[in-house]
Amino acid sequence: MSIQGLIYNTIFKRTSTFMLAIIGGSFLFERAIDVTSDTIFETYNKGKLWKDIKHKYET
Incomplete structure (x- = not known):
């Protein structure tokens, strides 16, 4: 059985x-x-993202 036949029989x-x-x-x-x-x-x-600059603004 070829791969095309296998795919057809299992999926299509x-x-x-x-x-x-x-x-x-x-x-x-x-x-x-x-x-x-x-x-x-x-x-x-x-x-430039918040996760990169968050440490500057947190107390």
Whole structure:
């Protein structure tokens, strides 16, 4: 059995498993985009964020 046949038989053959794959894939994609964008934002703004300057203003 080829890999295409395996993927078809496990995911695409039934609508319910196909929908679960879509939901799971969209959740993982959303989390990856969120973590990546937060990392880029924090790297670009390092030294300007509250967590970086909080020690100057706390008593």
